Amino acid sequence: VNNPRTIQDRLALVGYRNQSRSNPKAHILVDTEICNTRCPHRATHFVCPARCYTIDEQNHVHFQFEDCIECGACLHACDQGAVTWRFPDPEEGRGVTWRMG
Amino acid sequence: LDRFDCIIVGGGVAGLSAALTLARAGATFLLVERGEFCGAKNVSGGVLWGRDLARLVPDYWNDDQAGFERFVRHRRLTFMDGDAAFSLDFKSEGFGEPPYMGVTVLRSKFDNWLAGHVEEAIAEQGTDSFIATGVLVDELLREGGRVTGIRAGEETFEADCVILAEGVNNLLTRQVGLQNAFVPPDYVAVGVKEVIRFDRTVLQDRFQLDERSGMSNEFVGYASGGLEGGGFLYTNRESVSVGLVLALTDLRDKQRTPYDVLAEFKAHPVLRDMLRGGETIEYSGHVVGTGDMRLMPREVYMDGLMVAGEAAGLILNNGKAIRGMDFAVRSGIMAAETALQAKDRKDFTAAGLSRYRKDLDETIIRDIRDGQAAVHLLHGPDMFHTVPAIACDFGREFFAISDKPPKKAAAIVSESIRRHSSYWDMARLGWKAWRGL
Numbered sequence: 210v211n212n213p214r215t216i217q218d219r220l221a222l223v224g225y226r227n228q229s230r231s232n233p234k235a236h237i238l239v240d241t242e243i244c245n246t247r248c249p250h251r252a253t254h255f256v257c258p259a260r261c262y263t264i265d266e267q268n269h270v271h272f273q274f275e276d277c278i279e280c281g282a283c284l285h286a287c288d289q290g291a292v293t294w295r296f297p298d299p300e301e302g303r304g305v306t307w308r309m310g
Numbered sequence: 311l312d313r314f315d316c317i318i319v320g321g322g323v324a325g326l327s328a329a330l331t332l333a334r335a336g337a338t339f340l341l342v343e344r345g346e347f348c349g350a351k352n353v354s355g356g357v358l359w360g361r362d363l364a365r366l367v368p369d370y371w372n373d374d375q376a377g378f379e380r381f382v383r384h385r386r387l388t389f390m391d392g393d394a395a396f397s398l399d400f401k402s403e404g405f406g407e408p409p410y411m412g413v414t415v416l417r418s419k420f421d422n423w424l425a426g427h428v429e430e431a432i433a434e435q436g437t438d439s440f441i442a443t444g445v446l447v448d449e450l451l452r453e454g455g456r457v458t459g460i461r462a463g464e465e466t467f468e469a470d471c472v473i474l475a476e477g478v479n480n481l482l483t484r485q486v487g488l489q490n491a492f493v494p495p496d497y498v499a500v501g502v503k504e505v506i507r508f509d510r511t512v513l514q515d516r517f518q519l520d521e522r523s524g525m526s527n528e529f530v531g532y533a534s535g536g537l538e539g540g541g542f543l544y545t546n547r548e549s550v551s552v553g554l555v556l557a558l559t560d561l562r563d564k565q566r567t568p569y570d571v572l573a574e575f576k577a578h579p580v581l582r583d584m585l586r587g588g589e590t591i592e593y594s595g596h597v598v599g600t601g602d603m604r605l606m607p608r609e610v611y612m613d614g615l616m617v618a619g620e621a622a623g624l625i626l627n628n629g630k631a632i633r634g635m636d637f638a639v640r641s642g643i644m645a646a647e648t649a650l651q652a653k654d655r656k657d658f659t660a661a662g663l664s665r666y667r668k669d670l671d672e673t674i675i676r677d678i679r680d681g682q683a684a685v686h687l688l689h690g691p692d693m694f695h696t697v698p699a700i701a702c703d704f705g706r707e708f709f710a711i712s713d714k715p716p717k718k719a720a721a722i723v724s725e726s727i728r729r730h731s732s733y734w735d736m737a738r739l740g741w742k743a744w745r746g747l
Binding site: 212214219220226250254255256259278280281282284286295296304309 | 500
């Protein structure tokens with residue numbers, strides 16, 4: 210019986226495109242300099258359902274697009290201009306393919 | 311052939327509804343979908359409420375292969391605290407007769423099924439219309455102020471008009487200036503859900519369903535960790551969809567993550583008992599409008615362009631259900647009908663397409679406007695903290711049998727109100743609810 214306990218367990222159930230591609234093209238760019246120097250709330254870390262935005266022990270924000278499910282939460286949550294948001298390129302990008310949806 | 315009567319951006323419910331309407335009328339169109347297939351990128355809670363699906367595919371319930379999961383015959387609204395659940399529960403035979411008032415869907419399958427209907431209609435009419443998947447539209451082509459087509463990578467396609475059905479993350483709608491480039495988080499929420507598989511007979515026995523009937527259960531209170539939002543559980547054919555819709559601003563301000571709140575929700579005794587033995591087969595998430603009208607673009611049409619579905623902010627949340635997919639169906643049909651009329655009149659200017667806005671104003675937008683009082687009622691903490699706490703306190707006293715002398719219901723209610731709130735605040739909330747719901 211599969212009962213996911215962590216976000217990593219949950220993300221392991223998501224089907225992504227181009228999983229074998231070694232260097233998929235990033236579709237979202239985050240200027241973490243802005244997150245780390247002047248963002249008062251770091252909303253993206255809290256709203257992202259795929260944990261693409263993490264905060265390390267030095268309190269620095271890190272972003273990875275590989276787990277992104279293209280939900281749009283960070284597109285709306287970042288009001289500091291740090292997030293450049295596009296849909297992944299169907300050929301060269303990553304991105305999700307829902308089996309259930 | 312690179313010129314069409316119409317180009318549709320997005321193969322979700324709105325885009326496919328527009329496409330099916332155009333295909334049946336024999337118009338030529340190109341529908342562009344960025345996913346591997348129609349539905350590949352789409353997520354919903356998922357109930358398609360209302361009767362709009364029957365407008366698109368009449369008698370769809372007679373088709374055993376139809377892409378929906380179950381029709382909703384049984385509805386339940388549950389107020390929760392950490393220990394208890396107090397429900398309003400309604401089941402009706404009438405809900406179990408076509409045309410159904412709601413069907414549960416899993417979008418990957420459902421949208422793909424609709425796309426099959428579109429392909430069939432194209433073949434029947436023998437028109438040069440196409441569904442192109444795996445294609446991302448980079449920008450809209452414009453001449454002067456008029457939209458004339460699309461560019462996808464190196465390729466361009468032209469049409470008399472474009473229907474944008476690109477969903478809530480409506481980058482192209484923003485690109486042409488119908489909406490600001492930055493849409494603030496205040497009017498959107500993020501939905502997260504798990505699809506949990508069960509043996510079909512176990513599912514039907516546990517939720518008291520027959521072969522095709524289903525239930526929808528919405529949850530308020532502890533479900534959302536006290537955050538603005540709510541929970542849901544919908545039965546599919548061989549699975550349940552269980553999840554949450556949470557306001558972005560509240561996640562930010564209370565520093566919670568949606569997956570942590572979801573894990574707590576699933577661990578609540580009521581959910582634990584309903585989900586026992588199930589196997590999670592997919593985790594998903596997507597942004598959805600809260601139902602606040604301020605999410606809508608400043609206009610939904612311009613020269614050579616119409617915007618349909620959630621790209622146009624067509625979401626209604628009146629406390630009874632979050633509706634969007636039915637509006638996607640209806641706005642898609644309306645946009646296509648407007649395009650067909652414009653084709654007859656050879657007028658694809660904004661004036662020629664203005665009927666689309668008029669049709670929306672008289673139907674969907676009217677309903678959304680009427681629902682704004684409920685949206686504001688559902689915005690405050692009272693609905694997510696106080697009301698569930700009072701309901702569960704009442705239940706614990708009222709339904710308990712003990713050695714103590716039994717209290718009258720009225721006494722229990724007034725004690726619970728005093729514990730969690732005040733008469734004045736509850737009277738105010740009651741008045742808002744009376745007007746809003």
